[in-house]
Amino acid sequence: MRTSFVALSLVSLTALACASTGPTPELLDARRAYETARVAPEARYAPERVLEAKRALERAEYAHANEPGSFQEKSLAYIAGRRAELAVVYGQYEADRRVRWTADAQYKAREDVLRREAEKNAAETRRVLEGTRATLGTVQGNFGDEQQQGRQDAPSAESARRTVITLDGSALFVANKSELVPSGRQKLDQVAKTLKDGTDEISVLGHTDAEGDGETNRRLSQERADAVRAYLVERGVAPDRIKAVGRGETEPIVANASPEGRAGNRRIEIVVEKRQAP
Amino acid sequence: MMASLRALGFAALLGACSSTQTLPPNYAPARAAISAADAVGAEQEPRAALHLKLARDQLVEAQSLARNGKSNEASLALDCARTDAEFALMVTREAQARADAVRAKQDVQRLGNADGAERPQ
Numbered sequence: 001m002r003t004s005f006v007a008l009s010l011v012s013l014t015a016l017a018c019a020s021t022g023p024t025p026e027l028l029d030a031r032r033a034y035e036t037a038r039v040a041p042e043a044r045y046a047p048e049r050v051l052e053a054k055r056a057l058e059r060a061e062y063a064h065a066n067e068p069g070s071f072q073e074k075s076l077a078y079i080a081g082r083r084a085e086l087a088v089v090y091g092q093y094e095a096d097r098r099v100r101w102t103a104d105a106q107y108k109a110r111e112d113v114l115r116r117e118a119e120k121n122a123a124e125t126r127r128v129l130e131g132t133r134a135t136l137g138t139v140q141g142n143f144g145d146e147q148q149q150g151r152q153d154a155p156s157a158e159s160a161r162r163t164v165i166t167l168d169g170s171a172l173f174v175a176n177k178s179e180l181v182p183s184g185r186q187k188l189d190q191v192a193k194t195l196k197d198g199t200d201e202i203s204v205l206g207h208t209d210a211e212g213d214g215e216t217n218r219r220l221s222q223e224r225a226d227a228v229r230a231y232l233v234e235r236g237v238a239p240d241r242i243k244a245v246g247r248g249e250t251e252p253i254v255a256n257a258s259p260e261g262r263a264g265n266r267r268i269e270i271v272v273e274k275r276q277a278p
Numbered sequence: 279m280m281a282s283l284r285a286l287g288f289a290a291l292l293g294a295c296s297s298t299q300t301l302p303p304n305y306a307p308a309r310a311a312i313s314a315a316d317a318v319g320a321e322q323e324p325r326a327a328l329h330l331k332l333a334r335d336q337l338v339e340a341q342s343l344a345r346n347g348k349s350n351e352a353s354l355a356l357d358c359a360r361t362d363a364e365f366a367l368m369v370t371r372e373a374q375a376r377a378d379a380v381r382a383k384q385d386v387q388r389l390g391n392a393d394g395a396e397r398p399q
Contacts, residue, residue: 075351075354075355078358078361079358082361082365083361085365086364086368089365089368089369090368092372092376093368093371093372093375096375096376096378096379097375097379099379099382099383100379103382103383103385104382107385107386107389110386110389110390111389114389
């Protein structure tokens, strides 16, 4: 009986001792949390936090060794467990930030590529536009040249429609008179021969130099034009085709300052114009 | 004799008052950690909110322990409160960083899609 009591007492004491010296649930949780943190992939971003958790766990273990089940052990184990979880969360936080940095870098790189492409496209568009403008300028220039050419061609057409025969007054008339000289008649014979068979309108314009009175010059020019007209009619040109106009000194073709200039201005112009179709 | 008794009573009262009002030196850091977690919006993050509540409860417990003259226990409770508050803070920041990362990845994807949409097949 005594032996049984002693044995039972020993078992009870041993069980009590084991119960009292075993780690608290907090410490067990802390150990598990630390192991989880130690091997967590995110932990590589938070080595210092893992180290803090380890030291916290060591303090809890120390407290457990010194005073198992104590308030201190539980508190330090609680702190150690939380530190271990904190290490994992911090590692995840760092991982998240790296993901964001990478995404931001990708975004910026892609944005740069798109910007460069846009700039390249804009440059290409500008180049095409400038080319188009240059082509347009050339076309407009050509068109302008053609217009100018057209304007230049117009007088030619006019010239083709209108023929002016200029005869030296000195070679036709006696000085200061409207009387034809023989050499002048011969010249007019050639003109009459050319014009008599046609239907063109003929204007005989008399011009003088600027010497003397203007009215006198106008009258002389008219009389000379009349004389030429009369001679041409006499030589076969239809009178209804031909008219005579005295312009006097009003339309010089050279300056009257010199004898040569004045001689050039004394002249008869026979203007032949083709009749326009009705 | 009466005067001595009165002086002794006053001293005892003074000691009692000082023991209820004196808090461990780690009270302020714990309090600051709770404020910091609160400031970053830990209340809005369920997991963080839980730990913020634990921190506040432990702060109250620490005050109670201090009032009862258990300064060592109060100090340990304050360390626990501070750790929970720091944990709540980090959980909140992590949630925000995760949301930012998701948004940044979506931006990259959207930029890629926009780029593709602009290109003719």
